[in-house]
Amino acid sequence: MADVTLTVDGKTITAPAGTLLLEACRKVGIEIPAFCYYPGLSLQAACRMCLVRIEKMPKLQTACTTPVAEGMIVSTETDEIKQARKAMLELVLANHPLDCPVCDAGGECELQDMTFKYGAGGSQFVEIKNHREEQQWSPVVFFDRPRCILCYRCVRVCNEGMDVAALGIQQRNVGSVIAPNDITSLDCEQCGMCIDICPVGALTSDTYRYKTRPWEMTHVGTICTHCGDGCKTTLGVRRSDDGMQIVRGDNRDKSGLNGEFLCVKGRYAFDFANSSERLTQPLVRQPNGEFATVSWEDAIKVVAKRFRAARDERGGRSIGVIGSTRITNEEAYLLQKIARSAFGTNNIDHHRTTDYVGIVRALDGQKNRFASIADAGSAPAILILGNDPTEQHPLLAWNVRTNVRHNGARIYLANHRKIKLHRQAKSFIQIPADGYEAFAHFLGGDEASSFGADAIALRDSLRQEQNLLIVFGSELRGTAISALVKFGFSLPDTKFACLGDYVNSRGAADMGLYPDLLPGYQPIHGNSAIRAEYGDGIPRESGLDLAQMFEAAARNELAALYVVGDDPVERLGIAEETLHNTFLVVQDMFMTATAKLADVVLPTANLYEKSGTVTNTFGDLQLVKKAADRAGVRTDLELIVRIADTMGEDVHTLVPFGKGVRADMGQSRGAQSGEADRHGIWLAAHNLEPKLSPFDPNALLDEIQRLVPGYDFDRLDLLGGTSQQVQPAGDGLIGISQLADRPDGILPSGDTLFTSGTLGHYSEKLNEVEVFQTKKSMVAAD
Amino acid sequence: MSLTKISENPKPGSTIFSPELAARFDKLVTLYPVRRSALIPMLLYAQDEIGYVSDAAIAEIAQRLDLTVLDVRNVLSYYSMLRTNPIGKYNVQVCTNISCMVRGGQELFQHCKKRLGIGHKQTTSDGIFSLEEVECIGACSWAPAVQVNYDFHENLTPEAMDALLDEYRSKAGQ
Amino acid sequence: MPTLVSHPDEVKIVSSRFGKGATEIDRYIELGGYEAVRQAIEKGPDWIISEMKASNLRGRGGAGFPTGMKWSFVPKQSEKPKYVLVNGDESEPGTCKDHLIFLHDPHAVIEGAIVAGIAVGAKTGFIYLRGEYRYLLKIMEKAIADAYAKGFLGKGIFGSNFDFEVISQTGAGAYEVGEESALMESLEGKRGVPRIRPPFPAVVGLYGGPTVINNAETIASVSHILRMGGEAYAKIGSARNGGTRLFCISGHAERPGVYELPMGYNLKKMIYEVAGGIRGGRQLKAVVPGGSSTPVLLPNEIDIGMDFDQVGKAGSMLGSGGVVVLDETVCMVEFALRTIQFYQHESCGWCIPCREGTDWLKKTLTRFHAGGGEAKDIDNIRYLAENMLGRTFCPLGDAAAMPTIAFVKKFRQEFEDHLNGKPCPYGRHSGTKATTPELIAVS
Numbered sequence A: 001m002a003d004v005t006l007t008v009d010g011k012t013i014t015a016p017a018g019t020l021l022l023e024a025c026r027k028v029g030i031e032i033p034a035f036c037y038y039p040g041l042s043l044q045a046a047c048r049m050c051l052v053r054i055e056k057m058p059k060l061q062t063a064c065t066t067p068v069a070e071g072m073i074v075s076t077e078t079d080e081i082k083q084a085r086k087a088m089l090e091l092v093l094a095n096h097p098l099d100c101p102v103c104d105a106g107g108e109c110e111l112q113d114m115t116f117k118y119g120a121g122g123s124q125f126v127e128i129k130n131h132r133e134e135q136q137w138s139p140v141v142f143f144d145r146p147r148c149i150l151c152y153r154c155v156r157v158c159n160e161g162m163d164v165a166a167l168g169i170q171q172r173n174v175g176s177v178i179a180p181n182d183i184t185s186l187d188c189e190q191c192g193m194c195i196d197i198c199p200v201g202a203l204t205s206d207t208y209r210y211k212t213r214p215w216e217m218t219h220v221g222t223i224c225t226h227c228g229d230g231c232k233t234t235l236g237v238r239r240s241d242d243g244m245q246i247v248r249g250d251n252r253d254k255s256g257l258n259g260e261f262l263c264v265k266g267r268y269a270f271d272f273a274n275s276s277e278r279l280t281q282p283l284v285r286q287p288n289g290e291f292a293t294v295s296w297e298d299a300i301k302v303v304a305k306r307f308r309a310a311r312d313e314r315g316g317r318s319i320g321v322i323g324s325t326r327i328t329n330e331e332a333y334l335l336q337k338i339a340r341s342a343f344g345t346n347n348i349d350h351h352r353t354t355d356y357v358g359i360v361r362a363l364d365g366q367k368n369r370f371a372s373i374a375d376a377g378s379a380p381a382i383l384i385l386g387n388d389p390t391e392q393h394p395l396l397a398w399n400v401r402t403n404v405r406h407n408g409a410r411i412y413l414a415n416h417r418k419i420k421l422h423r424q425a426k427s428f429i430q431i432p433a434d435g436y437e438a439f440a441h442f443l444g445g446d447e448a449s450s451f452g453a454d455a456i457a458l459r460d461s462l463r464q465e466q467n468l469l470i471v472f473g474s475e476l477r478g479t480a481i482s483a484l485v486k487f488g489f490s491l492p493d494t495k496f497a498c499l500g501d502y503v504n505s506r507g508a509a510d511m512g513l514y515p516d517l518l519p520g521y522q523p524i525h526g527n528s529a530i531r532a533e534y535g536d537g538i539p540r541e542s543g544l545d546l547a548q549m550f551e552a553a554a555r556n557e558l559a560a561l562y563v564v565g566d567d568p569v570e571r572l573g574i575a576e577e578t579l580h581n582t583f584l585v586v587q588d589m590f591m592t593a594t595a596k597l598a599d600v601v602l603p604t605a606n607l608y609e610k611s612g613t614v615t616n617t618f619g620d621l622q623l624v625k626k627a628a629d630r631a632g633v634r635t636d637l638e639l640i641v642r643i644a645d646t647m648g649e650d651v652h653t654l655v656p657f658g659k660g661v662r663a664d665m666g667q668s669r670g671a672q673s674g675e676a677d678r679h680g681i682w683l684a685a686h687n688l689e690p691k692l693s694p695f696d697p698n699a700l701l702d703e704i705q706r707l708v709p710g711y712d713f714d715r716l717d718l719l720g721g722t723s724q725q726v727q728p729a730g731d732g733l734i735g736i737s738q739l740a741d742r743p744d745g746i747l748p749s750g751d752t753l754f755t756s757g758t759l760g761h762y763s764e765k766l767n768e769v770e771v772f773q774t775k776k777s778m779v780a781a782d
Numbered sequence B: 001m002s003l004t005k006i007s008e009n010p011k012p013g014s015t016i017f018s019p020e021l022a023a024r025f026d027k028l029v030t031l032y033p034v035r036r037s038a039l040i041p042m043l044l045y046a047q048d049e050i051g052y053v054s055d056a057a058i059a060e061i062a063q064r065l066d067l068t069v070l071d072v073r074n075v076l077s078y079y080s081m082l083r084t085n086p087i088g089k090y091n092v093q094v095c096t097n098i099s100c101m102v103r104g105g106q107e108l109f110q111h112c113k114k115r116l117g118i119g120h121k122q123t124t125s126d127g128i129f130s131l132e133e134v135e136c137i138g139a140c141s142w143a144p145a146v147q148v149n150y151d152f153h154e155n156l157t158p159e160a161m162d163a164l165l166d167e168y169r170s171k172a173g174q
Numbered sequence C: 001m002p003t004l005v006s007h008p009d010e011v012k013i014v015s016s017r018f019g020k021g022a023t024e025i026d027r028y029i030e031l032g033g034y035e036a037v038r039q040a041i042e043k044g045p046d047w048i049i050s051e052m053k054a055s056n057l058r059g060r061g062g063a064g065f066p067t068g069m070k071w072s073f074v075p076k077q078s079e080k081p082k083y084v085l086v087n088g089d090e091s092e093p094g095t096c097k098d099h100l101i102f103l104h105d106p107h108a109v110i111e112g113a114i115v116a117g118i119a120v121g122a123k124t125g126f127i128y129l130r131g132e133y134r135y136l137l138k139i140m141e142k143a144i145a146d147a148y149a150k151g152f153l154g155k156g157i158f159g160s161n162f163d164f165e166v167i168s169q170t171g172a173g174a175y176e177v178g179e180e181s182a183l184m185e186s187l188e189g190k191r192g193v194p195r196i197r198p199p200f201p202a203v204v205g206l207y208g209g210p211t212v213i214n215n216a217e218t219i220a221s222v223s224h225i226l227r228m229g230g231e232a233y234a235k236i237g238s239a240r241n242g243g244t245r246l247f248c249i250s251g252h253a254e255r256p257g258v259y260e261l262p263m264g265y266n267l268k269k270m271i272y273e274v275a276g277g278i279r280g281g282r283q284l285k286a287v288v289p290g291g292s293s294t295p296v297l298l299p300n301e302i303d304i305g306m307d308f309d310q311v312g313k314a315g316s317m318l319g320s321g322g323v324v325v326l327d328e329t330v331c332m333v334e335f336a337l338r339t340i341q342f343y344q345h346e347s348c349g350w351c352i353p354c355r356e357g358t359d360w361l362k363k364t365l366t367r368f369h370a371g372g373g374e375a376k377d378i379d380n381i382r383y384l385a386e387n388m389l390g391r392t393f394c395p396l397g398d399a400a401a402m403p404t405i406a407f408v409k410k411f412r413q414e415f416e417d418h419l420n421g422k423p424c425p426y427g428r429h430s431g432t433k434a435t436t437p438e439l440i441a442v443s
């Protein structure tokens, strides 16, 4: 739109026609106070804090609803306006309790800040305030009615942002009140967006209520460890008896790729980290069959000795390695590197939840075909096949809804269930649960299929689209993906995204936790930069996949199994005897079913207790920062390095710390002009570990950037907090299209909004919420 | 478990209302450009039939209009004539707003309190009368005025009020 | 049945059919009814609007906006259907005129709505009555059914190719719903919270379509204007204030009632001659000229013509036509309290200044009137009312603030006389303990 020019407080400013005055002012640094205005949500004009004087208007006007106009002359901070705002605050405070010293929002309260600014501290009011008791609406949401200033942000974010509409406004006049949908409780997605958006302390969370003061916490922005969307969550940590404990998860600065969004898991399900069931001492099984706690040194010695023996005596192929979808890229990369170059095996795999290999293969030779999760918020049209983003990819669902609301995006849905996003869909068709492959072929023009008129109409509309984003779940694999991609290529500028379940599912795949693929999906038998770097000692033939490893173990052919952060025994229902003759090492936080069978259990740190990077299911790479700390545990990275070191491997080769051009710790450019120092200080300030040691994940990130196709991103941007999109498909992949009928080995997690694999079992809050919501849905179904 | 609850429905087709009212509702929702417009009239008619807007009435109306129960409650609680609890057979609503007040409306209200032995928004133990002090009912030039259910009574005095209450009491017996 | 009054100075136009059985459609036709629609169909929208403009009819709902001009704002072309909305929510304390129109002359409202529809190109009209007027809705519904039966409503009305539907309903108890955009919300089945403006209803109104919204009396005047001609109608009133208006005289007048008098009729005369002076020959203390939201006038301020401009010049407003006459027995503090109590009860609660301001004023005035006042309260009351004024989301906040400021300004002495623990020394309960209002905020 054309720009208009106006004058604000004597300054001439320009803004596109239609911009709200309040926004236009903010852009040029003129802050107009507001409670009810919230970017992206509908306008209210209810709090009257944003009143400004516009020449030729008889009354003060609300800047939050007034569009800029050519020649407008505006004043925003005259005595008259300050007085009006002060009076407005006096009125809000008339019924607002002054319990700031104990209020959760104290120190982070917009009402406090404004009162401070406009000086409405002294009250004219002698009347008794209207009091109501605090109410608990759900395992996570509390409502303190007298503190509510009725800005309606919570109602709007729940209605408009979440499309849940669990909050309403009831009664009227001073009796007006925010009310939950189940009369005295909330039946909802428990996302806590209402708490986050509340400018005061009216909505508070059970996890944080009355626990601490904001200034007693350190706030660390890192990546949520749960689903594959990879939201940024800011963890508030506080010193505790045995480390730094997480007391709050929220979305402080809204700077992540999730913007203001966070779901129930990102906000509350950090508590597994504080679980009393955490393992904190290494355990080694004794001849009597019992575990004994031993020192770290002893435990690692046992592991290294047995691994070396297995390799030397029975060959690398007798060792199996299972990685995790919740460790960092650096750890996953290192794990496959140690497996291949130190153990000499390609028996490496992980819990695959979707067919990343399938999409990469289908996109072979193409550039920039992977969508970022941000594209879901801006693409003009989106086709979603399978999956239920509301349950499994909450951020994706949020982006889709926002895109529809703000940009009128056209959503096409095909699913075997009527998923909630159908409410945003331009067209929705229900297909049989086993009909996805046929549907993909149908889209590609297969006329023999039996899809009906509505499917044909949907396909016809799709054919008109350009810049389409195609998102699909694990229902589509292999040839179905190829068919879908082929259809996508028939339209201009289509992008793709494949949905996998955990925080670093994509990273695990990208980092080569496959028996037949090196990092970056390079076939194991080909020649690649990695092979050149690792040396030709790594076997050329494919290793065993996860299922095959257990089969081998059952046949007595697996001498050792190294499980890092996974619980395959539970997931696959592996019988205890299977592993009787296998030396089993498990690195985990908890005594999982797999750990129970182990010979050595090494207690590890979780994603919130380490640094590194993770890649979300869309390929957005982000920085993970260490927030919490638990005495006794070690990171997987450290453990892998220590085991290798104790085995006698050259650690400097394994983790080339202090080497390479990108790890710029000052080494490459020298310590000129104090650059190294500055960088070091900067890293420390951001909770990174500026150690020039084999435990420095940055050293591994250098190697990843150097060797893994698609991981050539802007390092500085990443360090600055901006997610980087990786694009594994492209010229760097050698002959991937030749990979024919490899077994996909995919087992979707089946997680819902309120479950999160093994980790979820240890989150008390998540379990509590799940029980609460399950009861509600049972009542509703009656 | 799935959150994708589309709506919380009573069994479709069944109704808690009389056949006449149900038929009226069927028609009402077709009158307006959007179904939801029928909400406030429906709540009133439901209240007229049941005596108040019951949970079951809320659920059925929500279903008929494709709204959530919360939606209905949000609206319902806004309007002062709608109630969610039963009251007496005759709701005696005494206006005490300015025009009535200056012509004895408040005294009339006090008189009713004494006479009926109940206070504001209370119901007599025999369930015949409820009493309410109300805002202006649009009968200012004929003050003081009282509304009993939907019927207006103007230019009242305490004596006339007594006669009126007697009349209603005897009607209640029939 | 409300009693009908009359006085020789009255010019009965809108009230001309009151008490004449015009609720029956045949009788209405006999009395000249539905003539204006035939004329309107024949002569078309431009003619109607020019007659309306010539009539100087100003909205009877309160703000006095020129009706012809309002209609001309409706865009000729519109993608969305246009609507006519008759505001019969009549809830401003002191006002009971629309009550009589619905009771005695429902077809005049229907006829006016049809004419408005023809003028702006709307095919549907809604007549919204306040919830308390249920018995009037029955009358209205019968009138509508009769009009349909005669072919005056529905497809091809009066044999023309113009279609017009009318739907009537009531609210359910909410003063704020009389505000035009809140009324549209209510009609759409929502809470009666006003809308952000602009856009104004003439452009984006009911169901997003251009909408003409007028008070019931305004609409009931329309057919008379077309029949007698805009200019002739204008002549009856004063400058820029055409025609007559129904004045609802209440309070301590000897003969309260609804009188139809020309715009600009002298207020003093209205009280002392038309309404028979002050009850029992007592002294006049004050007059609220246009419903409870209009600033009170002192006896020496009432020698003014009752039209929008002259009352405005006198520092008050013509408002809704509710003239409340107060004699010496009235305690102005109690009166202020009762007024605020109403606005507190009726505030929709949307915006801070109105929601909190009315509540605070009510609490303070309650304590003050009961004898617990302090000297600084008096200035505080005024300070807060002034801080609400012009800063609320809709004019309800002003409606509460304006009279409050006037009460404090003009009756400060009465406020001071309540200080120092004195019980109310005024009026009908002088010497006795004041009653405390029992109407409390809904929970």
Ligand SMILES: Cc1cc2nc3c(=O)[nH]c(=O)nc-3n(C[C@H](O)[C@H](O)[C@H](O)COP(=O)(O)O)c2cc1C
Pocket (backbone or CB within 6 Å): C058, C059, C060, C061, C062, C063, C064, C065, C067, C087, C088, C089, C090, C091, C092, C175, C176, C177, C178, C179, C180, C181, C213, C214, C215, C216, C218, C219, C394, C395, C396, C399
């Ligand atoms: C708080 C408030 C209450 C109102 N109540 C009424 C009402 O009860 N009846 C009415 O006709 N207008 C009422 N109005 C005025 C309407 O908003 C609107 O101006 C009027 O219906 C337009 O009709 P008119 O131009 O014919 O006067 C009210 C306005 C406000 C701000």
Ligand code: SF4
Pocket (backbone or CB within 6 Å): C176, C194, C346, C347, C348, C349, C350, C351, C352, C354, C355, C392, C393, C394, C395, C396, C397, C398
């Ligand atoms: S002034 Fe504000 S709270 Fe009052 S009625 Fe209007 S919008 Fe509602």
Ligand code: FES
Pocket (backbone or CB within 6 Å): A033, A034, A035, A036, A037, A044, A045, A046, A047, A048, A049, A050, A051, A062, A063, A064, A065
């Ligand atoms: S921000 Fe404008 S009124 Fe609240």
